[in-house]
Amino acid sequence: MTCGVLSFLRLGYFRIGGLLVPMTFGMRVRLVLFAAVSLALAGCRHEPDQDPTDARLLELARDADGHVWYKGSDSFLPKSAGSGHTQALLRTRYNNVAGELLDANGQVLPDTVFADGSLIVKELWDDASTLSLYAILLKEPADPNADGNGWVWGYIQPDGTVLQPSSAQGAACRSCHSQEGNIDFSLMNKYFP
Ligand code: HEC
Numbered sequence: 001m002t003c004g005v006l007s008f009l010r011l012g013y014f015r016i017g018g019l020l021v022p023m024t025f026g027m028r029v030r031l032v033l034f035a036a037v038s039l040a041l042a043g044c045r046h047e048p049d050q051d052p053t054d055a056r057l058l059e060l061a062r063d064a065d066g067h068v069w070y071k072g073s074d075s076f077l078p079k080s081a082g083s084g085h086t087q088a089l090l091r092t093r094y095n096n097v098a099g100e101l102l103d104a105n106g107q108v109l110p111d112t113v114f115a116d117g118s119l120i121v122k123e124l125w126d127d128a129s130t131l132s133l134y135a136i137l138l139k140e141p142a143d144p145n146a147d148g149n150g151w152v153w154g155y156i157q158p159d160g161t162v163l164q165p166s167s168a169q170g171a172a173c174r175s176c177h178s179q180e181g182n183i184d185f186s187l188m189n190k191y192f193p
Contacts, residue, residue, distance in 0.1 A: 053145045053166045057154035061121045061134040067093040070188050072106040076128060080191035084176055087124035087132050092188050095119040108183050114139045120186060133157050145169060151185060
């Protein structure tokens, strides 16, 4: 809006009923004042603030406290043939809520529907010393960014760069994660049996 006023000023015309009329000096002064005040109040902001859900997902993903690893191991796994990601290595962990639904072998129990509050974090690593990305699933139907199944999808770099906002509701993720053999949209069991 402010930027619109400024470009309008440069033109030096205003519009009445479809006609462009040159502005008088007084009009320009008033417009400049108006623009200056608006600019001071709002500024020319084009960047939206980070979505609070993305900020929260990052915070949750960073804190591995109390998490358990898939098959009980934090060793790196080579990315599977079905993985939609470029990074060579991965490992997946579950918070205490999601962890309740793993069997004695550390795999997701068949027919699991993850409980609200479940968090699954797949860490994607370029190599064994370079963590590149968090792929995140949080079961939280009350979140405004949750999809129709209650999952919030996150795709965020450790430095906070959001590669796929949770407001997209997993648009880039869901069709692949709906494939045959998924367990409540999770795929670890299928690709690392
Ligand atoms: C082309 C298919 C594909 C796409 C697209 C995809 N994934 Fe995955 N994802 C997988 C596969 C396969 C696994 C199992 C581990 C592996 O091989 O990477 C997986 C595992 C995961 C896991 C670990 C939990 C589990 O068991 O599934 C999370 C979390 C995850 N993906 C999040 C995402 C998010 C978020 C997106 C979208 C930004 C996404 N994925 C897009 C295929 C995909």
